[in-house]
Amino acid sequence: VSADTHTPPPERLLDMYRTMLTMRRFDERVRDLNAAKAIPGYAHTYFGSEGIGTGVMAALRPDDWIASTYRCHGHAIAKGVALEAMAGEIYGRTTGTAKGKGGSMHVSDFDVGMLGSFGIVAAGIPVALGAALTAQRKRTGQVAVAFFGDGAVHQGVFHEGAGLAKLWNAPVVLLCENNQYAEATAIEYHLNTETIADMACAYAMPAERADGMDVVSAYQAARRAVERARNGGGPTLVELISYRFSGQYEGDEQAYQPPEEMARWRERDPIVTFERLAGERGLRDEDLERIGREVDDAVDRAFEAAERAPFPDPSELFDDVYVSYP
Numbered sequence: 001v002s003a004d005t006h007t008p009p010p011e012r013l014l015d016m017y018r019t020m021l022t023m024r025r026f027d028e029r030v031r032d033l034n035a036a037k038a039i040p041g042y043a044h045t046y047f048g049s050e051g052i053g054t055g056v057m058a059a060l061r062p063d064d065w066i067a068s069t070y071r072c073h074g075h076a077i078a079k080g081v082a083l084e085a086m087a088g089e090i091y092g093r094t095t096g097t098a099k100g101k102g103g104s105m106h107v108s109d110f111d112v113g114m115l116g117s118f119g120i121v122a123a124g125i126p127v128a129l130g131a132a133l134t135a136q137r138k139r140t141g142q143v144a145v146a147f148f149g150d151g152a153v154h155q156g157v158f159h160e161g162a163g164l165a166k167l168w169n170a171p172v173v174l175l176c177e178n179n180q181y182a183e184a185t186a187i188e189y190h191l192n193t194e195t196i197a198d199m200a201c202a203y204a205m206p207a208e209r210a211d212g213m214d215v216v217s218a219y220q221a222a223r224r225a226v227e228r229a230r231n232g233g234g235p236t237l238v239e240l241i242s243y244r245f246s247g248q249y250e251g252d253e254q255a256y257q258p259p260e261e262m263a264r265w266r267e268r269d270p271i272v273t274f275e276r277l278a279g280e281r282g283l284r285d286e287d288l289e290r291i292g293r294e295v296d297d298a299v300d301r302a303f304e305a306a307e308r309a310p311f312p313d314p315s316e317l318f319d320d321v322y323v324s325y326p
């Protein structure tokens with residue numbers, strides 16, 4: 001871990017605040033709609049890790065790529081997927097990113113570099129690695145980021161991906177969101193190494209480990225890894241530490257998360273942390289309040305539009321599902 005003195009200027013910090021707050025308000029709506037059984041399927045919310053998705057995406061170029069997980073709403077928002085299209089997808093409507101056939105766990109939008117969200121744990125890693133190889137071969141200077149959780153580091157494909165990424169010196173960032181839990185299993189129970197970042201040693205790969213509850217520290221760690229990848233320095237394993245305020249899925253009773261533990265982490269909520277540090281980072285309360293109102297409006301509009309949008313016609317069931325070769 002190296003020092004990074006790059007603190008974004010106030011306008012960039014305000015953009016980060018807007019992104020984090022949009023993630024929070026969007027997923028609060030998803031949570032409520034899920035509880036009211038107004039949306040189909042499972043929903044996985046991103047409460048607690050908003051600083052990670054926001055900080056990482058702030059370190060990327062618009063033409064960089066990401067591959068996400070089923071906990072994808074925050075990543076998609078930060079990468080620039082339209083809120084209307086996300087809400088439409090979650091509602092199963094034709095206006096959705098997959099025309100309503102994917103649902104909450106399958107938000108993708110290639111136009112903004114969002115390569116997909118995967119229900120299979122760690123499945124985004126080879127996808128991001130493939131994108132990184134494309135960038136390397138075509139010399140485009142693009143970087144790909146694979147997002148995955150702490151539980152994903154025990155999947156074979158994580159190890160295969162890390163090994164090949166290093167061997168090929170691929171411009172990829174292996175971005176682990178350590179939110180302390182994999183389903184109901186706590187990190188202390190399942191990790192053999194001291195930290196997830198330690199696992200990089202096995203692949204002779206540099207690592208970064210930073211506080212994911214502070215968007216600026218997440219940004220700085222991601223930036224070091226992204227710049228290394230872009231400058232030909234190959235892959236980095238980045239471990240950003242957060243806490244899953246959400247259940248594994250919406251409706252999870254979370255009985256395995258001790259209330260005192262939850263309360264301790266709540267004090268470091270990424271949005272609360274940002275607001276607390278805003279003054280010393282040169283931001284004004286009135287700007288934060290204005291952004292809060294704008295975010296509320298944008299989320300309202302997105303879900304209102306989704307509610308009004310049509311469902312796909314049954315005759316379109318197989319459209320876009322299979323490739324039809326001539």
Ligand SMILES: Cc1ncc(C[n+]2csc(CCOP(=O)(O)OP(=O)(O)O)c2C)c(N)n1
Pocket residue numbers: 071119120121148149150151152153179181182183244248
């Ligand atoms: C290959 C595979 N095995 C098991 C599951 C079931 N499963 C869904 S989420 C999850 C936990 C993953 O935890 P983590 O990687 O820490 O991500 P988080 O949910 O905390 O974001 C498991 C085991 C799955 N989706 N895919």
Ligand SMILES: [Mg+2]
Pocket residue numbers: 149150151177178179180181182183
């Ligand atoms: Mg986890």
